[in-house]
Amino acid sequence: MNQKSNNASTNTSEKTTRKVSVAVIGAGTAGQNAFRQAQKTTENIVIINDGIWTTICATIGCMPSKLLIAAAARAHEAKSSKEFGVHADVQIDGKQVMSRVQAERDRFAGFVKRQVESWPEDKKISGRAYINKEGLIEVNDELIAADKIIVATGISPFVPEGWVDKLGKTLITSDTVFELTDLPASIAVVGAGAIGLELAQAFTRLGVDVTLFNRVNRVGGLRDEDINQKAIECLGHELTMQLDSKIIDVGTQTNADNEAPSAFIDYKDSAGQSQQWQGECVLVATGRRNNINQLGIENLGVELDDKNRPKNLNINTGQIGDLQLYIVGDANAHLPLLHVASDEGFSAGSEVCRDNVGAYIRPPAIPLGIVFCEPQIANVGMSLPEIERSERTHVTGKVSFDNQGRSRIMGVNCGLLHIYACKETDKILGACMVGPDAEYVAHILAVAVTNELSVKELLDTPFYHPTILEGLRSALRDVQKQMSIPHQAEKREEDGF
Numbered sequence: 155m156n157q158k159s160n161n162a163s164t165n166t167s168e169k170t171t172r173k174v175s176v177a178v179i180g181a182g183t184a185g186q187n188a189f190r191q192a193q194k195t196t197e198n199i200v201i202i203n204d205g206i207w208t209t210i211c212a213t214i215g216c217m218p219s220k221l222l223i224a225a226a227a228r229a230h231e232a233k234s235s236k237e238f239g240v241h242a243d244v245q246i247d248g249k250q251v252m253s254r255v256q257a258e259r260d261r262f263a264g265f266v267k268r269q270v271e272s273w274p275e276d277k278k279i280s281g282r283a284y285i286n287k288e289g290l291i292e293v294n295d296e297l298i299a300a301d302k303i304i305v306a307t308g309i310s311p312f313v314p315e316g317w318v319d320k321l322g323k324t325l326i327t328s329d330t331v332f333e334l335t336d337l338p339a340s341i342a343v344v345g346a347g348a349i350g351l352e353l354a355q356a357f358t359r360l361g362v363d364v365t366l367f368n369r370v371n372r373v374g375g376l377r378d379e380d381i382n383q384k385a386i387e388c389l390g391h392e393l394t395m396q397l398d399s400k401i402i403d404v405g406t407q408t409n410a411d412n413e414a415p416s417a418f419i420d421y422k423d424s425a426g427q428s429q430q431w432q433g434e435c436v437l438v439a440t441g442r443r444n445n446i447n448q449l450g451i452e453n454l455g456v457e458l459d460d461k462n463r464p465k466n467l468n469i470n471t472g473q474i475g476d477l478q479l480y481i482v483g484d485a486n487a488h489l490p491l492l493h494v495a496s497d498e499g500f501s502a503g504s505e506v507c508r509d510n511v512g513a514y515i516r517p518p519a520i521p522l523g524i525v526f527c528e529p530q531i532a533n534v535g536m537s538l539p540e541i542e543r544s545e546r547t548h549v550t551g552k553v554s555f556d557n558q559g560r561s562r563i564m565g566v567n568c569g570l571l572h573i574y575a576c577k578e579t580d581k582i583l584g585a586c587m588v589g590p591d592a593e594y595v596a597h598i599l600a601v602a603v604t605n606e607l608s609v610k611e612l613l614d615t616p617f618y619h620p621t622i623l624e625g626l627r628s629a630l631r632d633v634q635k636q637m638s639i640p641h642q643a644e645k646r647e648e649d650g651f
Contacts (some may be wrong), residue, residue: 179299184483185306191503226359248337340433350439530592535584549634
């Protein structure tokens with residue numbers, strides 16, 4: 155594959171079982187996209203995969219989590235409708251909840267499986283790949299020489315050392331949580347990132363006794379402290395959170411009735427006081443790590459930084475320096491998001507096309523992250539710390555959703571939006587928010603940042619009344635005031651509600 159393999163001995167060449175133009179290692183979102191795109195221009199290709207031939211999103215990520223959140227939202231709406239004069243007796247059938255999650259999850263995964271099944275059998279290998287010192291791919295009983303290699307091996311949940319042995323069957327990860335056949339009576343969720351936050355709130359709304367732990371006083375990865383505190387306030391109305399806590403030990407204990415062992419967590423709370431949590435199980439959501447440590451990429455000359463990210467990464471194509479090696483999707487730990495993985499896989503598959511025939515390299519997407527709790531959390535473009543480090547002259551436009559008209563009508567009036575804009579160019583640099591319909595506000599702002607729209611150009615577009623998106627207009631107007639740029643002619647009678 156690389157320069158090393160080009161100089162391999164005659165004996166090495168004789169023992170190879172297959173020679174291909176392109177080898178794709180990993181069949182998740184990025185790997186499948188890379189395979190499909192590269193296959194357009196070369197038939198001499200193989201895709202190697204260890205494990206399931208579906209995507210994280212369909213099987214253990216985006217889709218099953220949203221199915222659980224959808225059930226939780228139905229329960230929450232029914233239980234919290236008294237202020238609207240609607241009274242309901244809510245009964246939650248945990249087995250039915252999880253049965254639907256699994257059935258619909260399998261349906262989504264089935265679409266991916268059928269696509270994979272349509273690929274030629276001789277181009278698919280099930281097994282764990284290893285790149286040896288000669289640059290050849292070892293898998294099962296084969297030794298494959300590839301001109302170009304695309305690595306798309308994804309990520310796996312990180313579990314602190316020793317916890318698997320200490321917690322045993324009471325330990326759950328984001329890979330196994332959707333295999334539950336019933337809702338637990340109680341659960342500790344460790345980690346308040348996107349996964350932990352979404353699942354903690356969903357289980358709470360479905361009647362599970364949940365305690366959320368996080369080692370810092372932060373939720374959803376928020377870097378704007380005002381937004382972070384607002385998110386904690388909004389979510390704290392229904393979530394029991396132990397933020398800024400330190401876990402000392404975990405384990406299991408058997409009760410006097412000889413029932414299944416329960417889990418415990420010994421920790422120090424934010425005040426430094428020793429505490430213990432006890433319950434049915436522990437969901438570990440302490441982040442994910444990319445799956446490249448045991449692959450042998452160091453034999454191709456790849457260096458990793460202190461966060462296990464490959465150095466010399468071309469974020470457009472995933473190519474590492476001038477090597478004929480591409481690391482894409484979650485495997486490169488650049489931006490572990492599905493739409494980013496999809497684009498990177500597509501671009502890498504295009505880049506390896508012979509003479510770039512039919513190639514199209516998608517530009518890197520601007521950062522866009524959404525946490526599907528309620529209220530939703532979203533980040534777009536540059537974060538506030540990044541802007542401050544860049545020493546750009548910027549302003550922050552703000553709006554609270556606490557008294558925003560449509561938000562109050564819908565009973566979802568808790569939130570805050572900050573828009574960061576460059577004072578010299580009138581362009582939006584980024585935004586951070588917690589609030590209703592944040593996923594839609596974030597997409598509009600992502601379009602604005604991608605297309606370098608000015609604040610005035612955004613304000614020249616229509617905002618229908620009454621909508622939650624009018625809150626976006628209020629924040630943009632706050633930006634506009636601080637910039638002293640031309641104001642659009644407008645009637646403001648509706649702004650009071």
